[in-house]
Amino acid sequence: MRYFIFIFIFIIVATVSIMGFRGSKSLKPPLEVFPDMDRMGKYKPQAENTFYVDGMADRPAVPGTVAAGSFNEDHYFSTGKINNQWGKGFPVKVNHKLIQLGEEKFNIHCSVCHGLSGDGNGITKTYGMIATPTYHSNRLRSMPEGEIFNTITHGKNTMGAYGVKLRLQERWAIIAYMRTLQKSQNARLEDVPLDMRKVFLQ
Numbered sequence: 001m002r003y004f005i006f007i008f009i010f011i012i013v014a015t016v017s018i019m020g021f022r023g024s025k026s027l028k029p030p031l032e033v034f035p036d037m038d039r040m041g042k043y044k045p046q047a048e049n050t051f052y053v054d055g056m057a058d059r060p061a062v063p064g065t066v067a068a069g070s071f072n073e074d075h076y077f078s079t080g081k082i083n084n085q086w087g088k089g090f091p092v093k094v095n096h097k098l099i100q101l102g103e104e105k106f107n108i109h110c111s112v113c114h115g116l117s118g119d120g121n122g123i124t125k126t127y128g129m130i131a132t133p134t135y136h137s138n139r140l141r142s143m144p145e146g147e148i149f150n151t152i153t154h155g156k157n158t159m160g161a162y163g164v165k166l167r168l169q170e171r172w173a174i175i176a177y178m179r180t181l182q183k184s185q186n187a188r189l190e191d192v193p194l195d196m197r198k199v200f201l202q
């Protein structure tokens with residue numbers, strides 16, 4: 001019992017004296033029981049390193065190196081611009097498959113605001129987002145494909161950017177589908193194949 005009291009007092013004194021210094025400031029290097037890889041050999045940016053013939057620690061990029069995900073041979077396909085102007089037309093082959101992909105992606109990402117038919121009356125209008133334009137105006141009908149591509153990629157005013165959510169091919173597919181929607185609301189009888197015309201003439 002006598003030993004127990006001694007040991008007990010010793011533990012209390014040791015604990016209080018060690019813990020008592022926690023948070024206090026000192027100019028001396030801290031006591032490190034485990035260094036935890038806090039320090040390791042390294043070169044700071046633009047430092048000297050005599051190991052290399054040119055004496056630089058920074059190694060220059062191998063000629064022709066391209067950052068991952070930043071290379072696209074076709075400038076128009078990835079920016080919507082041709083010679084710094086909005087390009088017209090499609091840099092991809094427009095076929096039924098592309099339009100179907102566009103329909104799928106449009107319905108997922110755009111229809112909530114622009115409406116399933118592109119009339120600008122998506123569900124968000126009923127919740128107060130009244131600025132969403134219809135695609136069936138002369139301005140948007142004649143807007144270059146490249147400019148629409150840019151709006152999808154970077155957004156515009158209250159419309160968010162969809163570049164991070166849609167692959168390049170998917171963005172062009174949506175534009176193709178947008179053109180389909182526009183045509184559907186602005187077609188003449190002559191646009192309809194001969195054998196189908198009678199449906200509209202009834």
Ligand code: HEC
Nearest residue numbers: 109110112113131132133148151152156157158159162174
């Ligand atoms: C959250 C609602 C919302 C969604 C989702 C949305 N838009 Fe928009 N969009 C808007 C609004 C609002 C504007 C008007 C922006 C402005 O000019 O102030 C707009 C404008 C546009 C314009 C016309 C830009 C111009 O220069 O006048 C195009 C084209 C367009 N959107 C395409 C799309 C496409 C394609 C998608 C899907 C990838 C999409 N939007 C998704 C709200 C939305």
